[in-house]
Amino acid sequence: MRLEDGKEYYDSIEIPDELSDVVNRAIGSKSKGEIRMNYEKNRKKNNVVRFFRYTAAAAAGLLICLTVGVNTSEAFAKEMSEVPVLGALAKVLTVRSFHGTDGEYEINMDVPEIVEEQAGEGAAFTGDVNAEIQKIVDDYMETAKEEFQEYKEAFFATGGTQEEWGGRTMDIVVDYDVKYQEGNILSLKLVTAKGWVSAQEERYYYNLDLSTRENLTLKDLLGEDYVELCNESIVAQINQRIAEDENKTYFGFGTGGAEDAELGIEGFTTVTEETKFYINEQGNVVVVFEKYEIAPGYMGFQEFEITK
Amino acid sequence: MEQDIYDRTVSYIVENQEKFYRLAYSYVGDRDGALDVVQNAVCRGLEKCYDLKNPDALKTWFYRIVVNESLQYLRRNRRESVSADGELPEQSYHEPAFERDRQVYEEVGRLAEPMKTVVVLHFYEGLTLKQISEITGTNLNTVKSRLYSALGKLEKSLKEAGA
Numbered sequence: 001m002r003l004e005d006g007k008e009y010y011d012s013i014e015i016p017d018e019l020s021d022v023v024n025r026a027i028g029s030k031s032k033g034e035i036r037m038n039y040e041k042n043r044k045k046n047n048v049v050r051f052f053r054y055t056a057a058a059a060a061g062l063l064i065c066l067t068v069g070v071n072t073s074e075a076f077a078k079e080m081s082e083v084p085v086l087g088a089l090a091k092v093l094t095v096r097s098f099h100g101t102d103g104e105y106e107i108n109m110d111v112p113e114i115v116e117e118q119a120g121e122g123a124a125f126t127g128d129v130n131a132e133i134q135k136i137v138d139d140y141m142e143t144a145k146e147e148f149q150e151y152k153e154a155f156f157a158t159g160g161t162q163e164e165w166g167g168r169t170m171d172i173v174v175d176y177d178v179k180y181q182e183g184n185i186l187s188l189k190l191v192t193a194k195g196w197v198s199a200q201e202e203r204y205y206y207n208l209d210l211s212t213r214e215n216l217t218l219k220d221l222l223g224e225d226y227v228e229l230c231n232e233s234i235v236a237q238i239n240q241r242i243a244e245d246e247n248k249t250y251f252g253f254g255t256g257g258a259e260d261a262e263l264g265i266e267g268f269t270t271v272t273e274e275t276k277f278y279i280n281e282q283g284n285v286v287v288v289f290e291k292y293e294i295a296p297g298y299m300g301f302q303e304f305e306i307t308k
Numbered sequence: 309m310e311q312d313i314y315d316r317t318v319s320y321i322v323e324n325q326e327k328f329y330r331l332a333y334s335y336v337g338d339r340d341g342a343l344d345v346v347q348n349a350v351c352r353g354l355e356k357c358y359d360l361k362n363p364d365a366l367k368t369w370f371y372r373i374v375v376n377e378s379l380q381y382l383r384r385n386r387r388e389s390v391s392a393d394g395e396l397p398e399q400s401y402h403e404p405a406f407e408r409d410r411q412v413y414e415e416v417g418r419l420a421e422p423m424k425t426v427v428v429l430h431f432y433e434g435l436t437l438k439q440i441s442e443i444t445g446t447n448l449n450t451v452k453s454r455l456y457s458a459l460g461k462l463e464k465s466l467k468e469a470g471a
Contacts, residue, residue, distance in 0.1 A: 005408055005409045005412045006409055006412035006413040006415075006416055006431065006432070007409075007431055007432050008409045009409035009410050009412070009413040010330060010334060010413060010428075010432040011330070011432075012409075013329075013330045013333050013334070015326050015329055015330075016329075016339055016343065018343065019325055019326070019329050019343065019346070020325065022343050022346060022347050023321060023322065023325045023346065023347070023350055024322075025347070026346075026347045026348075026350035026351050026354075027318055027321065027322075027350060027354065029351060030351070030354065030355065032314050032315075035314065035354060035355055035357070035358065036314065036358065038355075039358035039359070255383075255384075256380070259376050259379075259380055265356075
């Protein structure tokens with residue numbers, strides 16, 4: 001027996017004419033820039049988390065206070081009147097707001113600040129948080145604008161014309177959302193986003209205990225065995241979502257799961273003390289994973305409510 | 309402009325597309341299916357190319373994607389693709405000299421999964437056993453023992469078929 005005999009047959013497998021078209025179409029289906037950007041974003045994600053955790057409380061800098069308005073969320077206002085202790089502790093105000101065009105940038109910005117009713121010992125703690133938020137926003141505006149200018153330079157340097165460029169602008173969004181506020185507990189979400197070649201969004205969460213002046217952790221809220229509790233719940237929810245909707249995909253789960261593992265694509269494994277979360281209206285912890293973190297990009301941010 | 313891993317992957321794919329097609333065909337056994345597999349493998353490979361830490365591993369890395377895509381295709385289409393007795397789909401007409409080749413090739417096609425991969429990659433694609441162990445993510449000894457048991461099985465089945 002000679003296996004080499006089979007090779008001749010193998011080599012004679014007819015190559016269809018369409019092969020090169022199919023290959024070229026596949027190559028052209030996504031641009032190099034897009035692939036590169038997805039990869040960079042995936043990689044930077046980790047750096048953003050680190051940045052967020054270790055930002056030193058820097059001076060808030062010069063604030064352009066265009067408007068100052070009390071948070072007017074109806075639910076929040078109602079709660080305020082019903083729970084007197086809450087009003088006594090803190091309010092979330094918009095300290096910086098700008099909606100409009102600034103040169104080549106379309107800006108929609110609402111920057112929050114936590115204001116304690118009785119400025120006392122606690123003010124240093126919320127002051128640090130406020131300073132961190134201001135710094136995130138300032139840095140974000142700066143890098144977004146730099147990125148856009150680099151892109152513009154590259155566009156013209158590679159032979160783009162003024163006509164092709166047209167009136168391109170970049171959208172920059174800064175927004176916030178009070179997720180939960182009751183008694184001394186405040187859960188605040190800060191969002192930064194930009195849109196130009198593709199849209200990108202970052203979310204930051206602040207879960208504060210204003211009486212002890214501490215950042216709340218998953219362990220504080222769910223107890224010692226928070227890791228097991230979250231992991232069990234998240235795995236069950238992922239499996240349920242896949243079962244209910246075949247268009248949902250999570251790395252390492254379902255039919256493509258084994259293949260993901262072989263290719264070294266890691267999906268959800270465990271929560272850690274660094275996992276992002278907020279507290280929802282019902283007072284439950286909601287764990288958040290970024291786009292690409294545990295699922296393909298089209299799935300977007302992934303949230304899992306953990307009920308005790 | 310400097311060639312990065314994306315450009316290298318693209319030119320590697322374009323140069324070797326016929327090999328990928330044959331490899332896919334040897335698993336899938338039909339033309340449209342093999343084209344599907346190649347298409348998916350190219351998309352997948354390019355999407356992941358920046359994760360490839362060692363550009364010298366490009367070849368084994370991409371073969372692995374083609375093999376994985378082929379197996380996934382078979383899993384998805386299992387019901388339709390293989391008839392009850394495991395007969396391979398009809399081939400186009402070949403010269404009689406090909407008959408013996410065809411027989412060997414078909415017996416290879418009937419081998420169980422991990423053995424078949426070793427034989428196809430080693431004898432038809434000319435990869436070393438070391439490379440195959442990287443592609444399949446198994447250790448070298450496992451690859452060797454799969455190869456030996458594949459050879460044993462082939463010898464037996466070809467003898468039975470009177471080849």
